Amino acid sequence: xxxxxxxxxxxxxxxxxxxxxxxxxxxxxxxxxxxxxxxxxxxxxxxxxxxxxxxxxxxxxxxxxxxxxxxxxxxxxxxxxxxxxxxxxxxxxxxxxxxxxxxxxxxxxxxxxxxxxxxxxxxxxxxxxxxxxxxxxxxxxxxxxxxxxxxxxxxxxxxxxxxxxxxxxxxxxxxxxxxxxxxxxxxxxxxxxxxxxxxxxxxxxxxxxxxxxxxxxxxxxxxxxxxxxxxxxxxxxxxxxxxxxxxxxxxxxxxxxxxxxxxxxxxxxxxxxxxxxxxxxxxxxxxxxxxxxxxxxxxxxxxxxxxxxxxxxxxxxxxxxxxxxxxxxxxxxxxxxxxxxxxxxxxxxxxxxxxxxxxxxxxxxxxxxxxxxxxxxxxxxxxxxxxxxxxxxxxxxxxxxxxxxxxxxxxxxxxxxxxxxxxxxxxxxxxxxxxxxxxxxxxxxxxxxxxxxxxxxxxxxxxxxxxxxxxxxxxxxxxxxxxxxxxxxxxxxxxxxxxxxxxxxxxxxxxxxxx
Numbered sequence: 001x002x003x004x005x006x007x008x009x010x011x012x013x014x015x016x017x018x019x020x021x022x023x024x025x026x027x028x029x030x031x032x033x034x035x036x037x038x039x040x041x042x043x044x045x046x047x048x049x050x051x052x053x054x055x056x057x058x059x060x061x062x063x064x065x066x067x068x069x070x071x072x073x074x075x076x077x078x079x080x081x082x083x084x085x086x087x088x089x090x091x092x093x094x095x096x097x098x099x100x101x102x103x104x105x106x107x108x109x110x111x112x113x114x115x116x117x118x119x120x121x122x123x124x125x126x127x128x129x130x131x132x133x134x135x136x137x138x139x140x141x142x143x144x145x146x147x148x149x150x151x152x153x154x155x156x157x158x159x160x161x162x163x164x165x166x167x168x169x170x171x172x173x174x175x176x177x178x179x180x181x182x183x184x185x186x187x188x189x190x191x192x193x194x195x196x197x198x199x200x201x202x203x204x205x206x207x208x209x210x211x212x213x214x215x216x217x218x219x220x221x222x223x224x225x226x227x228x229x230x231x232x233x234x235x236x237x238x239x240x241x242x243x244x245x246x247x248x249x250x251x252x253x254x255x256x257x258x259x260x261x262x263x264x265x266x267x268x269x270x271x272x273x274x275x276x277x278x279x280x281x282x283x284x285x286x287x288x289x290x291x292x293x294x295x296x297x298x299x300x301x302x303x304x305x306x307x308x309x310x311x312x313x314x315x316x317x318x319x320x321x322x323x324x325x326x327x328x329x330x331x332x333x334x335x336x337x338x339x340x341x342x343x344x345x346x347x348x349x350x351x352x353x354x355x356x357x358x359x360x361x362x363x364x365x366x367x368x369x370x371x372x373x374x375x376x377x378x379x380x381x382x383x384x385x386x387x388x389x390x391x392x393x394x395x396x397x398x399x400x401x402x403x404x405x406x407x408x409x410x411x412x413x414x415x416x417x418x419x420x421x422x423x424x425x426x427x428x429x430x431x432x433x434x435x436x437x438x439x440x441x442x443x444x445x446x447x448x449x450x451x452x453x454x455x456x457x458x459x460x461x462x463x464x465x466x467x468x469x470x471x472x473x474x475x476x477x478x479x480x481x482x483x484x485x486x487x488x489x490x491x492x493x494x495x496x497x498x499x500x501x502x503x504x505x506x507x508x509x510x511x512x513x514x515x
Contacts, residue, residue: 121270188214249506267302285333374415467494
């Protein structure tokens, strides 16, 4: 008899039982899924939304603490050896390679040595000298060649640690080193009173006596490096030769041979190239400290001319394009002191360096500076309701080079007419001064083509020379009568004027140096 095949009845979703208050859930396991092997499965960690507990300071988490970095062989060297390596290589990028090396060489004595090496012009063939070795210890000193020193100087002046204060502190040291090199080490003999006065001066105890006499052998001079005059030959004059040592603190040292009629000059600071970042200024303009720093470098490097004396040539130079970027920024940010400092440096460099390369030339600068003054000097920020046509910036540009004034400038004519109308409406002393200047500017622009033709053939006939007026010139007399008189005196040489007073820094710090 054939058996009937039983049909599979699908399992019920739940089974009701008497006296039962729960249901059995339907199995969701697939019939084709293999069975789990016997045993208890591993539990998955429960994720928590709360932050893990912070380990207490008493029980630090050693697993999360990074292992200390192993020092390299160079970093493991003693600090004294790292200093020697740094001073021998003169690679200012070396401290950037490691914080350990940076900490080892970032010391005041290292800063002092780098400033001296960068700013001292020493071309001696015999560098051994006990005072020099003592000052530059631990460096084994060897004089740098001019190209090498120029590269080092630019790198040093660009660093953040080379501040105005650090450079200013080393200027007396640089001058004392030069006196040792050119006077004492050269074998000059002096009278006892002269020697005592020089020792007191070099110890920075007294600077009232600044001229000293002595005699000695002929000097080894380098006239191609600095301006000097020679009327005779030292070889034809029997030794010993008579010398005069003149020291202008913080500025220069002069040694004159009375028997050979020879003078050699060494500036306190040997600036090869003025740093671009000081000439250009910051993105927001020039700070008072920036202007003072620039003035200190200008004065202490002897880059200025005194009235009535021939100015010695230094080996300094500037990038005029960068300098006039700074002039434009000083005008737009209304920084009068920065403007004056930059114009003085530019005029001195052009007149006493560029002009002497060939025949004398007329000193000129971009005429756009005059137009910039008329555009940015219209209103005062604190008094927007009142015109403030400040003529001081315009007069400063004229005092630097009146011949740079554009012959055709509608902006300048409008600026001049507004000043004249302002003087008529409100005749205050300030407005009257501006109105007198504006009247002279309008009349001078009519005579300007003739003036430019004159100075092209005779550059010494410029209206202003080093900011000074020639009282015998006809155009200068017009300026004095129409602009300056009767309230203001004739303008004098402005290159010797500075915010940095060189006479305040020689004796003042002597006590601190002794300590």
